[in-house]
Amino acid sequence: MTGPSAPSPPSGPSGPSEPGPVGGPAPAAANAGAPAGAGGPGGGTAVEPRTALHAPTGRSWRAFLQPLAIIAIGGLWMLYVENSDLDSIAARVLAPDYVAQKTWEHIELAVVSTLLVLVIAIPLGVLLSRSWARPATPLVLAIANIGQSAPAIGVVVLLAVTFGIGFWTAIVALVAYGVLPALRNTLVGLQQVDPTLTDAGRGIGMSAARVLARVELPLATPVILAGIRTTLVLMVGTASIASFISGGGLGDLITTGVSTQRTPVLLTGCILIALLALLIDWLGGMAARLLAPKGL
Amino acid sequence: MIPAEGILSFWEYLASRRELLVFETWQHASMVFQCVLAALVIGVLIGLLVYRRPRLAAFATSTAGVIFTVPSLALLGLLITPLGLGVAPSVVALTLYSLLPIVRNTIVGLSGVDRTLVDAARGIGMGRRRILLRIELPLAWPVILTGARVATQLAMGIAAIAAYVSGPGLGEQIFSGLARLGGANSINMTLAGTLGIIILALLFDACFLIIGRLTTPRGIRA
Numbered sequence: 001m002t003g004p005s006a007p008s009p010p011s012g013p014s015g016p017s018e019p020g021p022v023g024g025p026a027p028a029a030a031n032a033g034a035p036a037g038a039g040g041p042g043g044g045t046a047v048e049p050r051t052a053l054h055a056p057t058g059r060s061w062r063a064f065l066q067p068l069a070i071i072a073i074g075g076l077w078m079l080y081v082e083n084s085d086l087d088s089i090a091a092r093v094l095a096p097d098y099v100a101q102k103t104w105e106h107i108e109l110a111v112v113s114t115l116l117v118l119v120i121a122i123p124l125g126v127l128l129s130r131s132w133a134r135p136a137t138p139l140v141l142a143i144a145n146i147g148q149s150a151p152a153i154g155v156v157v158l159l160a161v162t163f164g165i166g167f168w169t170a171i172v173a174l175v176a177y178g179v180l181p182a183l184r185n186t187l188v189g190l191q192q193v194d195p196t197l198t199d200a201g202r203g204i205g206m207s208a209a210r211v212l213a214r215v216e217l218p219l220a221t222p223v224i225l226a227g228i229r230t231t232l233v234l235m236v237g238t239a240s241i242a243s244f245i246s247g248g249g250l251g252d253l254i255t256t257g258v259s260t261q262r263t264p265v266l267l268t269g270c271i272l273i274a275l276l277a278l279l280i281d282w283l284g285g286m287a288a289r290l291l292a293p294k295g296l
Numbered sequence: 297m298i299p300a301e302g303i304l305s306f307w308e309y310l311a312s313r314r315e316l317l318v319f320e321t322w323q324h325a326s327m328v329f330q331c332v333l334a335a336l337v338i339g340v341l342i343g344l345l346v347y348r349r350p351r352l353a354a355f356a357t358s359t360a361g362v363i364f365t366v367p368s369l370a371l372l373g374l375l376i377t378p379l380g381l382g383v384a385p386s387v388v389a390l391t392l393y394s395l396l397p398i399v400r401n402t403i404v405g406l407s408g409v410d411r412t413l414v415d416a417a418r419g420i421g422m423g424r425r426r427i428l429l430r431i432e433l434p435l436a437w438p439v440i441l442t443g444a445r446v447a448t449q450l451a452m453g454i455a456a457i458a459a460y461v462s463g464p465g466l467g468e469q470i471f472s473g474l475a476r477l478g479g480a481n482s483i484n485m486t487l488a489g490t491l492g493i494i495i496l497a498l499l500f501d502a503c504f505l506i507i508g509r510l511t512t513p514r515g516i517r518a
Contacts, residue, residue, distance in 0.1 A: 149449055149497030151456035153467065154490030157474045161483045237367030241457065244474055254373045258460075263377055270373040274366040281365050 067282050074275045081264050090262040093253065103272060106249035109167075109239040110280070113174035114232050117182050120175070122224065125186025126212065137187060144180040152177050152238050160245035170247025174238050178231050185227030189220035218293045225291055229284025236277045240269075250276070309484035317469070321492050324465030327458075328451045328500070331387055335394030336444050342395075343402025343440075344428070353403045360396035368393065368454045372461045386455065386463030393454055394447035401443030405436030434513045441511070445504040452497040456489065466492045 081094055092098070127133060128140055156173040163169045193216050201211040217224075243251030250273045257266025304312060346352040363371070368389065375385035409432050417427045459467025469489030476482040509517075 146494065146498065149452060149494050149501070150490060151453040151467070151470070151493045153453075153456045154470050154486060154493060157470050157486045158483075158490060161473060161477060161486055165477065233365055237369070240367050240369040251369060254369060257373070258376070266373050267377065270370040273370040274374075277365050277367055277370075278362065 063286070067279055070275050070279045070282070074272060077268070077271050081268055084264065086264060087262075089260055090265050093256050093262070093265050094268060099253070099268065099272070102248065102250050102252055103276070106236070106239055106251075106273070106276060109170060109174065109242055109247060109249050110232060110235040113171050113178060113235050113239070114228070116171065116175045117178040117231055117235075118228060121179050121182035122186050125183050125190065126217075128183075129187055129190040129216075137191075141184060141187065144184045147180040150177075153241055153244070156238070156241050156245055165246040167247050170239070170242035170245055170249075173245070174235055174242065177238055178235055181234065182227050182231045185230070186220070186224055189223030189227070190216055192223065193219045222288065222292045225284075225288040229281065229288055232284050233277055233281045236273070236280050240273050304481060304484060306484055306487060309481060310488060313488075317466075317488060317492065320464070320466050320468055321496065324452075324455055324467075324493065325496055325500075327383075327387065327390065327463070327465055328448060328455055328496075331390035332394050332444055332448050332451055335391045335398055335447055336440075338391070339395050339398030339443070340402050340440060342399050343406060347403045347406040353407070357396075357400050357403060360399045363392050364396040368457050369460070372458060376461055381462040383464060385461050386458035386465075389458065390451045390454055394444075394451050397443040397446040397450070398440065399443075401439045401446075402436065405439030405443075406432055408439065409435045435516065438508060438512050438516070441504065441508050445501065445508075448500050448504065449497055452493055452500070456493055466496075 078096070078099070082096065086094060128137055155177050156170070159169055159173040159176065163172065197215055197219065198211050201215045202208070206214065239247070239249050240251035240254065243249050243255050250269050253265055253269025253272070257263065257269055310317065342356055346356045371389050371392065372385055375388055379385045379388060413431055413435070414427055417431045422430065455463065455465050456467035456470055459465060459471045466489045469485045469492070473482040473484075473486030473489065476485070
């Protein structure tokens, strides 16, 4: 796989250490491949910058600097806020219990919606990648592209207007928003599996199901995992919007902070959401590294 | 100018608020356009400064990546404290978010240029600046443009959230709909805002296709 086809769905926040240009898989591959192709093989010229763009990776202790820094910043901020002069309104909202509860709600929103997204998107992606469904793939990708241009806040509010407010509406909105990028990622991941390998699998007598399980899915795992990571981070971000429709989560601190004009509350909400997103992105990156099949 | 709050059909709603909607659509489009343009200038400059130094390039991409990972509502909230409400935090946030795809694609595009071509250009006596302007930038341009296109799509959605910090644009409709949840026209407002943004996003995307076709050097057109 050359640099340009690296998985980075356009609308999701992607990890800081992810290599390759950002772009829709198909157009990016087509466009980005062109300059390299003008002179030499794409792989040869693309490898050098890709390694250069990598942040320190692997299982060295340096990989743990980031999460430790994130947790330290969060802890220090909470210490600072709890010990600063707070009036009664701010103090009530910033009580450690309340903040912990909101953080937990936020994680719950993000994790539950991500799981639901995966349960829907991966089987659907697998189904759509079967040869009998191939004609439908461009259509689905086109719909996914159009769906991606729907603003998150619009989707969330529309669902709230239709279904009423609350945790589960927030989940439905998050899932509706996250399913398309994840589906696209699964499809792209399965599509870029070298067809000669699946042919070889069939040739040595594997059934179609076995080829899927032993050849296609393992080879698509890196792309699918990258998609899961993107989805998680996307969900952490979108979950902060869920507080507009009483979905709970750390967005509550932001809305309370803005409506009561308490800057410490607002800042705490913003900082904790930002740190949570960074932490989850790191976790996703580690998981992608550890779970990817060896040999890729 | 707001008519009596009877429940209107979607088309009636559109007709009754036509001027406001056109104005907000225009604001939305112009804010996104200006922010992406600013990000394009800044991002390409950053890319040009760092692409020959791998460490700096890695630093620039990971910094932009961190900003990018921060959810938009959080960044907008953080910007309220120094910048207040209104246009300023929205514009700063949009520009910051647009930077990552552009910076990353500029670096990848420029480093993806075949070194033998640069050598050949030097061999026929081109100077550093001429090589950059005549060889490297034109070859990297499609990748940079893809970055700008992705940035535009992102900025469209984030601009809607910017209405929460009183930013301009169609997000206003969505938040008014939210404020009147269950009331008359709340669906109409939200739908108008959401559909408006989708249409704008598709229009911008089409523009990028055309710009890409027109500005890609003939030799590397697909």
